[in-house]
Amino acid sequence: MSAKDEKKRRLNQLSNESGLITALAFDQRGALKKMIARHQIQPVALEQMTNLKTLVAEELTGDVSAILLDPEYGLPAAKARSAASGLLLAYEKTGYDNIRERLPVCLSDWSVRRLKEAGASAVKFLLYYDVDGNNQINQQKQAYIERIGAECSAEELPFFLEILSYDEKFSDKTSPQFAKLKPHKVNKAIAVFSDQRFNVDVLKVEVPVNMDFVEGFASEEIVYSRKEAAQAFQNQELAASVPYIYLSAGVAVGRFQETLFFAYESGAKFSGVLCGRASWGEVVPIYVKEGQESARRWLQEQGRQNISSLNAVLQQTAVPWSDKYR
Structure with missing residues (x-):
């Protein structure tokens, strides 16, 4: 079997019967600590992180094609996941988003081979990228991604690259100022990292x-007309020459589903999602304040409903990754 065929086989392990990636993201580490810390006085314990990830994996992976976890706190959850759910493991160190240049950093005691040995069917790496930023910094980031891509190819594991755009001048990504820049920032970065290298x-x-800030969706200021927003999704489709999936970015369940419909209607041919907090985020205060069994009940009821409704949307809007896989 060729390396490409082996990657395809593993991508199929992460997909549903329709060839869509309907994956749950729970590789949060620093962000999860902050979420838990908001609801308690005592320091966040390692066991709290590990137990919550395991609980989510037990209750929600029966309804998703895969789960994304981290090897620092998530390996017990990986073992607890449904047998039908594939496994992605994160390779980046958490917290480097707080550094000004946001240079990427791999987990120091892990490699792609070790992630594979831990059961991963694919590796995910997160990159912060400002297409208009310092060229020397961007060249360092590109070289770093080339090395990870080569490492994944050597181990015949699919490489999922998560790109988060930013601007050195605007720290508030929720501002209308950044909203005006976002289509360019996001789509140009997609074009860069679609390159085969x-x-x-x-x-x-x-x-x-x-x-x-989209007309018809905006709660405050309108930055984009519906036509302009649709064009941004069309430009995204043109920029991506490899399969792409959406992250939920912590938005509410309903808003994320509305966004997927809008993307589809605009001509975006995305192949699924890696959805995190939109599926499980509301369980955190329940877990902290009411305990594990109350959290389990929420996951069995509302958590599964969140995933079920999202899966229904994806069946109507997403296309198989094989349509674009080269």
Whole structure:
């Protein structure tokens, strides 16, 4: 079997019967600590992180094609997941988003081979990228991604690259100022890392607009007309020459589903999602304040409903990754 065929086989392990990637993301580490810390006085314990990830994997992976976890706190959850759910493991160190240049950093005691040995069917790496930023910094980032891509190819594991756009001048990504820049930032980065030199198999991307500023969706100021927003999704489709899936970016369930319909209607041919907090985020305060069994009940009821409704949307809007896989 060729390396490409082996990657395809593993991508099929991460997909549903329709060839869509309907995956749950729970590789949060620093962000999860902050979420838990908001609801308690004592320091966040390692066991809290591990137990919550395991609980989510037990209750929600029966309804998703795969789960994304981290090897620092998520390996017990990986073992607890449904047998039908594939496994992605994160390779980046958490917290480097707080550094000004946001240079990427791999987990120091892991390699793609070790992630594979831990059961991963694919590797995910998160990259912060400002297409208008310092060229020397961007060249360092590109070289880093080339190395990870080569490492994944050597181990015949699919490489999922998550790109988060930013601007050195605007720290508030929720501002209308950044919203005006976002289509360019997101789509240009997608075009850069679609190049074959990076050996990226699937891009995990942001939607190219902030839907809170789109005509008909906006709660405050309007930055984009519906036509302009649709054009941004069309440009995203043109920029991506590899399969791409959307991240939920912590938005509410309903808004994320509305966004997927809008993307589809605009001509975006995305192949699924890696959805995190939109599926499980509301369980955190329940877990902290009411305990594990109350959290389990929420996951069995509302958590599964969140995933079921999202899966129904994806069946209507997404296309198989094989349509674009080269």
